[in-house]
Structure formats: structure tokens, C-alpha cells
Amino acid sequence: MENFQDIYLKNKSNLLGYKYSNIDLFKQKLLNKIKIDSKYFNKDESIKHLDKGFLNNFIFKFDKLKNNIIHAENNNIENSILNISDTTLYELTNFKKNKIIFNTLYDNLDLIDKLILKDKKAISSDFILNLNTIFLNSGFEIIIQNNDSQLLTINHEYSDKAIFAKNYFRIGKNVSITIIENINSKNKSYNNLLNFFDLDEGSNVNHYVLHNSNEDSLSKVTSFINCSEKTSFNQCVFNISSSNTRNHHYGNLNGQNSEINLRGIFFGAREQIIDNKTEINHFFPNCSSNQTYKGILGENAKASYLSKTYVKDIAQKTQGYQLSKGIILSDKASFYSKPELKIYADDVKCSHGSTISSFDKNQIFYLRSRGLSKKLSKSFLIKSFYNDIIDSLDNKNYVNDVRVNADNWIKKNLN
């Protein structure tokens, strides 16, 4: 294989920040750190549970950098929509009407610099995020300072492209917004998306992701969430992709009386490798968090879920819960789960739980005894398995999309 150094040097002029020697220097440093050998991979948790095959087939395909933003207003809808079709094209609907500020990273040195250095320590220890920094070719900043927009939908439609993006969401004081991200990658796309969320005091964000990559595309999504006082961040990642995926999401509670909920539902079949991780850091007292991931795995699918709650010594009255659940549909499917708690305060309520099993025979018998076929009984049990997560969501369209996609998966993969 071509090594990353060569790929970087060859494509450098098409990457963001190449004109600036400081950024180039920093990227060179990261490149020197990257080692591709199996010993290193087996120790490094950022890549240990991931499909390593992509490293050998890494093809860097994208259009030449340019900046292309199209604004549109649609009076028939209240909401804002952002369509991203590749590295350079952004179609924005109702952003002006709803007073949403949008900037791309293109030729924006300050912003590139800021995002490369943001959460630097955490990012530079992660192999995949180092690649995100080195090959950064797209990204934007969205600033929402008022409550005119209740809903922002972002459609990522990638086809035959390699996308390395850093997207920055700045949510102003007391703003409440639901952000829905539909991530569709097809035709041998490779995307590596890193989202930053900074929530100002009193704000409330629902971040609902529908992660749908087709069989020959690879997709990795990471979030860093920073919550200040009296904020609430509720994420749901619904991963129905047919390919190998990575979802790593990190939350910091940086102010009192705040909460972060990171939830996920994932489906796996064939030879899929699904890598999930969540981590929440309680740095302040009186905060709560919940990390719940549930997976349904058939055929030879392999999934992992690492979750971690860290509670700093001053973070008294913390409530932090973790739950990992898996249904295994075949003898060859596997699910690796590792919950972690690191607690340095003494007045906290924290728990973690993990269960992995196939269907409960008694439940199947009960349902079938009422005339339901075996397949229909299993389908009821799968739906019941993740219903609690879906019930906690408050956007009808997203819930509907999730249900339709899940139903299709069940129909196709259950026998």
C-alpha cells in the first residue's frame, strides 16, 4: 500500500490549511506518529475494534477545493436544511430567515486553526481523528444564537468521495434546537466526520443521527460535546449502515445542573464490523448522564461498545448510568462490551449494565402460542428491545424514518 505520508504529499495542495506552514508542520508531526503495524493497533483502543482493512485500500478521492455556498429561502417550511453533496457544495435553505450563521473552513485560517487545536489532547490520541486532521478537506461552522429555528436537518449525501470534515456547532444561550443528521454514503465513499458541539448556558440540543452507509462505503462519525451550565444534550445515533462503521461520541459536563444522554441503536449482518464508543466526563456537581447502546447482530457481524463515565472529585450529586445490550441472531455474530466507571467523588449514583443474549425462548413460545409466526414473534421482540430509546425521542419524522429503516432491516435479515 501507499503510505499516508505519500498520499499526503501528493494531495497536500487539495487539503485545507496547506498554505499555512504552521498547520502543515503540525500535520507532518501527526504523520510521523502514525504507525501501521498490528502490534500498535491491538493496543490502541481508538482503532482496536475497528476494521483495519480500509488502511490497505485507502484511496483518497475528492474534488479540487473550492467554496460553493448556495442560499435558498423556502416559505413553505419553517425549518432550516443543509444539503452537503461533496467536499465543496453546501445548499442552505432558510438559514438567513432563521438567523443561522454558516461559515465554511475554506480559506478561513482562524477557524481551521481553532478546530485543529480544539480538544487537541483527546483528538491526537485517536488514530482516526489524526487522519481527520491530516486529510482535512471540508467542514463548517454553524452558529445558532436565537430560537427562531427549532429544527435543522443536515443531509450528507456522499458518493465516490473521501471526506474528512470538522463541523462546529455553536449553540447560544437558552437556544433549544433539534439537529437531525442523515448520513448517506454510497459508491465507495470514505467519510470521517468530526462534530464539535459547544452549548452555551441554558441551551438544549437534540442531536439525532441516521447513519446509513451502503455496503461498499466506510463511515466514521465522532462527536465532542461541551456542555456549560443548565444545558441538556440528547443524542441518538441510529446506525442502519450496511458497511463497517465507527461511532465515537464524547461529552464533557463543564457546568452545574446539566445533562448529556448518548444513545444508540445499531444493526449488523454479513461480515460487518461496528465500532461504538461513548464517554462522559462529569467535571461539575449536580449533573446527570446516560449512555445506552443497543445492537442487533446477525450472520458474522462483529460489534463493540466501550462506554465510560468519569466523575471528578468535586462532581458530587452526579448521576451517571450506562447500559449496553445486544441481541445475537446467529452463532457466529459477536458483541464485545466494556463498561467503565472512574469515580473520584463520594456522593454519586452511578451504574453500568451489560447483557448479550439471543432471544428468550419463553417469550418466543408465548408469542407463537397466540398465533404469531416465529419470524413475526422475533420481529416484535427486536422492536421491543429498542423501543425505550425511540420513545425518548421527540421528532416524529426522525422516529418514523428510524422505524421504517428498522422494519426493512428486520424483514431482510430475520428468518
Add this chain to the structure above:
Amino acid sequence: MLLDIKNLSVSVEDKTILKDFSLSVDEGEIHAIMGPNGSGKSTLANVLAGNETYEIENGNIIFNQKNFLELNIEERSQEGLFLAFQYPIEIPGVSITPFLRSAINSKLKYKKEKEFDSLEFAKLIRSKAKELNIPNEMLSRSLNSGFSGGEKKRYEILQMSILKPKLAILDETDSGLDIDALKIVTDSVNRLKKEISSFIIITHYERLLDLITPDKVHIMKNGKIVESGTKSLARKIEESGYQSFE
């Protein structure tokens, strides 16, 4: 003849539980089966419903002129058998209304009859729930999840009254019910008796048989019927226990 069980022997984990068991139930009949703990009553109920944990060693079961042993669990239900479980299974997240609509529609589809749409079904379930004193808000709850023992039993009867089987097996449906709940359940059974052909009622207590009059009472011991008779047999057990039966 609706049900004809002949010389049935059944084992689980190499332990024979039913031994050369025979029983015939005609259309319209109510049979009561009584017997000490471990005599095989619940095994009989489970085997009839098709529970795959049990191994059939010998014998046959004819139901509605069909060889029941060739049918799987759901086909038996669709043919008209219903088992009210002794311990109804809790299924959190599966709500009763869509589940029961799928159940009745599976049966109607099997019979090639018109299926219920959700509106028609909502009407039906509400009217049946009313008969059983089940409030409407209970109909959106998860199946048996977090229910009291009495509630679970009442839900079994609700399911039975919607599925209208040809033969219903009530496996200790009376246990765990207070006297008022028992009255509601037995009223419902008596109402259904006109629509449903037959019942097999497994019970420990005569008090149930005061409210539902059985045509036949059987005493089961060590995996077979040791004596059959009328209601007076139940009274005899109440007075002197099972020891006198061999």
C-alpha cells in the same frame, strides 16, 4: 370429538412426565383437571400448545380432525387452541394492542378471512376490555410487564375472548386472584362458553368449579388420569385430599 389424546408419553431431560395419558374432549364440554403438584398438569397444557422443550415419546393428539403433533406452535393456535398461562410471560416493550391485532390477524389470514384494520380492532379490544373491567389506558401498556398476578390473569382472559378459540386451556387461572377478580374471570368464561366450544380447566380449588360447572372432573397423578367423574369428585378432594387416589 374436538380433542382426542391417546396413550401420550412425554419427557423432558430424560424424565418421563406424562405416562400413557389419554383424554377426550367433545365440543361444548368443560373438563376440569385436578391433581397434586408435579402430577404433570402444566406439562399437558404446554405439550398441547406445542412447547418444544418437551419430547413426545409416544402417542398421538388429534384436534379438530388434524394430527396436532405435525403442527407447530402458531398453527395450533390458528387451528383454535388457546393456553391461558399459569405464569404469563412478561414482554416489556411489546404493547398489548398491536400484538393482539397481529395475533388475531394471523389467525384470520390462516382461515383466509378478512383481517381487522387498526380502527376496527381498537373498537373490539375496548369492548372486550370493558367486560373484564380493564381500563382503556391499560391497553397501551406492555405485555404483562409490571402487572400484578391478578392483572396478568385478566389479560390472558382478554386475549382468549378476542382470539375465540375452539378449545381453551386455563392453567391455574384462578390462582392469585381475589374473589372479586375470580368472579370477573368466571363470568367471562361463562359468557365465552356460548361462543367457544370447550374448556380444559386446570385448578387446585373447588371454589372455581362452583362458578364454572364442569361436565367432567379428572384426577391426575404421576402423569396420568387416575379417576374421572363429575363435580362431586372435586368436593371429595376438597374433603380428603389426593392421597386416596391411586
